Amino acid sequence: xxxxxxxxxxxxxxxxxxxxxxxxxxxxxxxxxxxxxxxxxxxxxxxxxxxxxxxxxxxxxxxxxxxxxxxxxxxxxxxxxxxxxxxxxxxxxxxxxxxxxxxxxxxxxxxxxxxxxxxxxxxxxxxxxxxxxxx
Numbered sequence: 001x002x003x004x005x006x007x008x009x010x011x012x013x014x015x016x017x018x019x020x021x022x023x024x025x026x027x028x029x030x031x032x033x034x035x036x037x038x039x040x041x042x043x044x045x046x047x048x049x050x051x052x053x054x055x056x057x058x059x060x061x062x063x064x065x066x067x068x069x070x071x072x073x074x075x076x077x078x079x080x081x082x083x084x085x086x087x088x089x090x091x092x093x094x095x096x097x098x099x100x101x102x103x104x105x106x107x108x109x110x111x112x113x114x115x116x117x118x119x120x121x122x123x124x125x126x127x128x129x130x131x132x133x134x135x
Contacts, residue, residue, distance in 0.1 A: 013059060013062055014044060014055055014059070015134070016044045016052055016055055017043070017044050017045075017055075017059075017062065017135045018041075018042075018043060018044070018045050018110070018132050018133060018134060018135065019040060019041070019132070019133045019134075020040070020041040020042075020110050020129060020131070020132050020133075021038060021040050021041075021129070021130050021131045022038060022039040022040075022041070022116070022127040022128065022129055022130070023035045023037070023038045023128055023130050024037035024038065024125060024127055024128075025126040025127055025128045027125065033128065034070075036068065036069070036070035037068070037069060037070065038068040038127075039066065039067055039068065039089070039127065040065070040066040041063075041064070041065050041079060042062060042063060042064045042065075042135070043056065043110075044059065045110055045132070048109065049109040049110050049132070050106065050109060051087065051105060051106065051110070053106075056081060057081075060078070061078075063079040064076065064077065064078055064079065065077045065078065067100075078090050080099075085106040086105070087101070087102040087105035087106060088101045089101075089102070089118075098121050100118055101118070101120075102116065102118055102119075103116065103117035103118065103124065104116075104117075110129055111129060111132060112129050112130060112131060112132060113128070113129065114128070114129045115128050115129075116129070
């Protein structure tokens with residue numbers, strides 16, 4: 001794993017920050033899903049379990065993503081808010097990976113059992129929220 005990030009100081013973050021684990025959902029390539037293809041997000045959530053934009057603005061450096069794949073190292077990046085309310089994962093630590101976009105992330109509830117889509121260089125895929133934990 002690439003460890004170029006400064007460690008987070010959980011005590012300096014608001015209480016609404018969560019660790020969210022997303023795992024590849026069932027599809028034609030993965031009929032049972034695949035827990036080894038996953039993302040771990042560190043993000044502030046509002047009372048409706050959506051990404052809290054105001055908290056994100058004040059704590060951008062702490063809003064991170066880890067991209068887990070079974071065939072390589074984990075990739076570290078940041079959760080970035082874009083035009084029109086869009087969200088993407090920006091892998092600024094590893095220059096060899098393009099940004100990935102969360103499809104309607106601003107509207108999605110990040111609660112266990114919910115599904116969302118992520119668009120990367122290999123297309124758009126569905127992921128299931130498997131856990132949401134306080135930091």
